[in-house]
Amino acid sequence: MLTVRLYMLQRITALLMAPLVLGHLAVMIYAVQGGLSAAEILGRTQGSVAWFLFYGCFVVAVSVHAAIGLRVVVHELMGLKGTLLELFTWATAAGLFLLGGRAVMAVTLS
Amino acid sequence: MSSDADELEVSVWRGDNASGRFEDFRVPAQENQTILDVVSWIQQHRDPTLSYRYACRVGMCGSCAMMVNGVPRWTCRTHVKVALKDNRISIGPLRNLPVIKDLATDMDPFFDKWVAAEGMHHPSRTRDDAIEQINPEDASRQEANKGIECINCSVCYAACDTVAGNDDYLGPAALQRAWTLYNDAKDAGKLNILEAVSGKGGCHNCHSQGGCSHYCPNDLNPMAAIAGLKRASALSFFKGRK
Ligand code: HEM
Numbered sequence: 438m439l440t441v442r443l444y445m446l447q448r449i450t451a452l453l454m455a456p457l458v459l460g461h462l463a464v465m466i467y468a469v470q471g472g473l474s475a476a477e478i479l480g481r482t483q484g485s486v487a488w489f490l491f492y493g494c495f496v497v498a499v500s501v502h503a504a505i506g507l508r509v510v511v512h513e514l515m516g517l518k519g520t521l522l523e524l525f526t527w528a529t530a531a532g533l534f535l536l537g538g539r540a541v542m543a544v545t546l547s
Numbered sequence: 548m549s550s551d552a553d554e555l556e557v558s559v560w561r562g563d564n565a566s567g568r569f570e571d572f573r574v575p576a577q578e579n580q581t582i583l584d585v586v587s588w589i590q591q592h593r594d595p596t597l598s599y600r601y602a603c604r605v606g607m608c609g610s611c612a613m614m615v616n617g618v619p620r621w622t623c624r625t626h627v628k629v630a631l632k633d634n635r636i637s638i639g640p641l642r643n644l645p646v647i648k649d650l651a652t653d654m655d656p657f658f659d660k661w662v663a664a665e666g667m668h669h670p671s672r673t674r675d676d677a678i679e680q681i682n683p684e685d686a687s688r689q690e691a692n693k694g695i696e697c698i699n700c701s702v703c704y705a706a707c708d709t710v711a712g713n714d715d716y717l718g719p720a721a722l723q724r725a726w727t728l729y730n731d732a733k734d735a736g737k738l739n740i741l742e743a744v745s746g747k748g749g750c751h752n753c754h755s756q757g758g759c760s761h762y763c764p765n766d767l768n769p770m771a772a773i774a775g776l777k778r779a780s781a782l783s784f785f786k787g788r789k
């Protein structure tokens with residue numbers, strides 16, 4: 438159930454996520470080793486446009502990527518198709534976007 | 548049932564899509580014996596109503612494929628010894644296709660998808676033009692050559708889990724043919740081909756697990772051909788034509 442458009446979207450978002458995952462892990466390890474407290478971390482992320490963009494991109498990429506990936510799985514394994522499949526895809530994307538978006542706002546808005 | 552080395556224990560699918568069951572037969576074992584020999588022996592000596600399909604018996608025509616002990620095989624060139632498990636063989640109709648009767652499947656969906664994948668020649672010249680000279684060393688000719696021994700047996704189609712899960716999926720054989728023609732200098736339908744393999748049943752649905760290439764009796768590699776189509780369509784996508 439993938440057209441070339443969905444396929445490309447999934448690969449591009451995967452490509453985008455690979456460095457973001459590495460960046461996320463690297464910063465996490467750095468912050469933990471430096472012994473930063475939650476308040477200190479929030480002090481640096483809140484109001485930071487850079488961190489907003491970093492995690493904002495991440496959330497958009499995950500929403501698109503996972504929605505397309507799960508679309509394939511539910512079509513091939515559970516036979517979902519047509520309008521239901523479109524609804525499922527969009528609902529998954531929207532759900533992940535809302536969840537992730539809330540977290541990004543909380544961490545980066547001042 | 549005691550296992551007798553002189554006889555094979557064979558169970559054969561009887562029926563169609565709607566209903567059916569495996570029926571057991573004992574078939575004399577031979578030193579040299581193919582799965583198709585076994586099926587023919589049953590039809591000639593035990594039950595003349597057994598339906599199955601074959602033509603060439605030498606691996607050329609692609610009509611004799613069946614599921615043998617659960618995996619797709621060309622039966623005319625599969626030696627019993629290769630497939631035998633505990634002196635038993637189960638023989639069923641090819642997977643992923645409607646069953647007409649017993650071991651004969653309806654191959655229409657398989658061939659319809661060849662057409663849907665634009666797996667037909669798109670002429671680049673008319674009969675009045677001179678025949679185009681092709682350099683056999685040419686890279687695209689070499690790529691096209693890799694797929695031309697396909698005998699349309701549908702073994703790969705039966706092996707593919709994506710075909711099983713996605714009714715629209717064109718399948719490994721049709722997509723491999725599309726890739727072969729895409730690389731053929733004498734084919735003028737490159738854009739038609741890319742468009743045909745980019746829809747909801749197109750090459751992008753392949754998960755690259757390689758069941759097709761593993762079971763192809765001619766050692767072809769449809770998975771690699773499909774990867775070629777994915778590359779070509781991705782490039783084309785970036786150039787702005789879909
Ligand atoms: C760096 C991160 C990631 C990379 C490089 C990546 C890469 C890929 C690729 C290449 C595929 C296609 C597989 C195929 O067509 O057979 C895929 C499928 C998929 N991805 Fe990701 N992915 C990443 C992160 C994620 C995340 C975070 C999720 C879920 C929240 C996810 C969920 C899925 C699902 C459900 C599929 C469908 C499986 C399938 O089609 O067989 N991926 N991913």
Ligand code: SF4
Nearest residue numbers: 707753754756757759
């Ligand atoms: S590699 Fe692709 S075409 Fe071949 S069996 Fe797997 S999904 Fe099907």
Ligand code: SF4
Nearest residue numbers: 697698700701703763
């Ligand atoms: S690619 Fe191989 S398995 Fe598939 S139809 Fe052609 S010869 Fe048969």
Ligand code: FES
Nearest residue numbers: 604608609611623
């Ligand atoms: S009978 Fe022709 S390929 Fe087996």
